[in-house]
Amino acid sequence: xxxxxxxxxxxxxxxxxxxxxxxxxxxxxxxxxxxxxxxxxxxxxxxxxxxxxxxxxxxxxxxxxxxxxxxxxxxxxxxxxxxxxxxxxxxxxxxxxxxxxxxxxxxxxxxxxxxxxxxxxxxxxxxxxxxxxxxxxxxxxxxxxxxxxxxxxxxxxxxxxxxxxxxxxxxxxxxxxxxxxxxxxxxxxxxxxxxxxxxxxxxxxxxxxxxxxxxxxxxxxxxxxxxxxxxxxxxxxxxxxxxxxxxxxxxxxxxxxxxxxxxxxxxxxxxxxxxxxxxxxxxxxxxxxxxxxxxxxxxxxxxxxxxxxxxxxxxxxxxxxxxxxxxxxxxxxxxxxxxxxxxxxxxxxxxxxxxxxxxxxxxxxxxxxxxxxxxxxxxxxxx
Ligand code: MG
Numbered sequence: 001x002x003x004x005x006x007x008x009x010x011x012x013x014x015x016x017x018x019x020x021x022x023x024x025x026x027x028x029x030x031x032x033x034x035x036x037x038x039x040x041x042x043x044x045x046x047x048x049x050x051x052x053x054x055x056x057x058x059x060x061x062x063x064x065x066x067x068x069x070x071x072x073x074x075x076x077x078x079x080x081x082x083x084x085x086x087x088x089x090x091x092x093x094x095x096x097x098x099x100x101x102x103x104x105x106x107x108x109x110x111x112x113x114x115x116x117x118x119x120x121x122x123x124x125x126x127x128x129x130x131x132x133x134x135x136x137x138x139x140x141x142x143x144x145x146x147x148x149x150x151x152x153x154x155x156x157x158x159x160x161x162x163x164x165x166x167x168x169x170x171x172x173x174x175x176x177x178x179x180x181x182x183x184x185x186x187x188x189x190x191x192x193x194x195x196x197x198x199x200x201x202x203x204x205x206x207x208x209x210x211x212x213x214x215x216x217x218x219x220x221x222x223x224x225x226x227x228x229x230x231x232x233x234x235x236x237x238x239x240x241x242x243x244x245x246x247x248x249x250x251x252x253x254x255x256x257x258x259x260x261x262x263x264x265x266x267x268x269x270x271x272x273x274x275x276x277x278x279x280x281x282x283x284x285x286x287x288x289x290x291x292x293x294x295x296x297x298x299x300x301x302x303x304x305x306x307x308x309x310x311x312x313x314x315x316x317x318x319x320x321x322x323x324x325x326x327x328x329x330x331x332x333x334x335x336x337x338x339x340x341x342x343x344x345x346x347x348x349x350x351x352x353x354x355x356x357x358x359x360x361x362x363x364x365x366x367x368x369x370x371x372x373x374x375x376x377x378x379x380x381x382x383x
Contacts, residue, residue, distance in 0.1 A: 002272060003031050005053070005089050005116075007107060008098035009045060010038035012203040013121040013147065013264060017096050018045070020269045024278055032089040034082060034099070039065065046074065053089050055082030080106065087111040094272065096147070097122040100205050101329050102322075102371055105129055109364075112136045119271035121147035123222045124329070128322045129367050130225030144226065145271040150219055151226055152267030153245035153258035158227070159275070161250070169229050170247040170255075171219055172239035173299065174199045176210035179238070183303060189342045191335065199242040199262045208332045212345055213299075217310020218328075221321055224314055231314050236307065238297040243286065261286055305346045309353060318360040319370045320353065326374035327352035334382045348378050 004021065008014040014033075021028040032053035035042045039061050042054055046069065053075045056062050062078035069076070077085045080103070087095050087107035094117040097104050104122035111118060113136070120126070126133055137144050146152050150171050158166075177196050178186060194211045195204060202210070209215035220234050245267075247257040260266055261284045269278060301308045306328070313324040331345040340348070352374050359366055 213304035
């Protein structure tokens with residue numbers, strides 16, 4: 001039995017992680033989870049899995065649950081401390097981190113110290129503090145298994161390969177909901193337009209990130225840290241079908257790709273079973289005859305400016321990726337709440353980055369400070 005703690009159980013990746021656990025309930029056991037403000041989901045999961053620890057966002061929700069389940073042995077916790085408790089629950093082998101945003105960073109670091117295997121869907125953790133997370137993982141000899149489909153693909157392509165033989169990492173991008181629009185056609189697009197992703201069903205924040213191409217930008221930075229590859233050797237290619245989930249080109253010109261139908265349960269399950277594989281009875285198999293063709297196109301960095309900003313931030317290094325991520329989180333939230341236009345997301349990120357003075361090799365305190373300062377600054381632009 002693999003014993004699992006799950007941060008972000010009510011989000012898109014969390015829900016699909018639960019599906020994987022259910023599908024193989026002879027292999028996996030859910031021991032602890034967090035649900036943010038979604039108490040209804042918490043109750044359903046408590047009744048189904050009888051966990052040891054449950055974390056919610058607020059003290060009020062926590063007290064109410066304690067009262068309702070007073071006859072049980074479940075430990076109810078809340079806030080950032082609650083996330084850390086879920087991440088470090090003694091009996092668990094693996095932490096699935098599926099929360100959204102840099103709030104996932106500190107619990108991940110605590111889980112690494114407790115030697116949990118990390119299945120990481122929370123890319124903001126690596127974007128904002130990749131050097132700290134990877135150093136901690138090395139020090140405590142903890143594997144970081146990617147749950148993001150592209151990085152899972154690369155991880156699979158690299159099995160049995162040596163890092164020194166890699167020439168290029170090629171990340172594929174579906175292009176998001178606005179891939180066929182010009183910049184002029186992006187003026188006045190609505191939240192609903194942006195949330196209508198052609199291939200993948202995901203949470204709101206990541207769907208907007210896909211439409212701005214920031215998601216791919218964050219993934220470039222994530223790949224840099226996970227695989228130790230310089231930014232010059234990470235490429236992005238537009239691939240509408242989302243069938244090739246990413247590729248690795250080696251020095252001998254060989255390219256290894258990982259393919260499949262777009263289904264997040266596959267990379268989730270791979271991270272939970274690695275280096276083994278289990279069947280996926282509800283998965284749809286790839287039919288090459290039906291598919292017939294696949295398409296690959298060059299990325300337009302002028303059209304998708306957030307991708308350029310991400311490369312710029314990554315190459316600049318230090319605290320710049322923290323600024324990129326924090327500015328993006330606040331701007332996307334403002335767009336989702338109808339406070340700013342779609343293209344203003346880009347403008348605010350650019351403003352935050354050009355205003356920032358980089359600090360190299362920042363410690364955790366500096367990162368937290370820069371993260372907060374950037375959020376304040378972008379909020380002041382919104383107001
Ligand atoms: Mg992805």
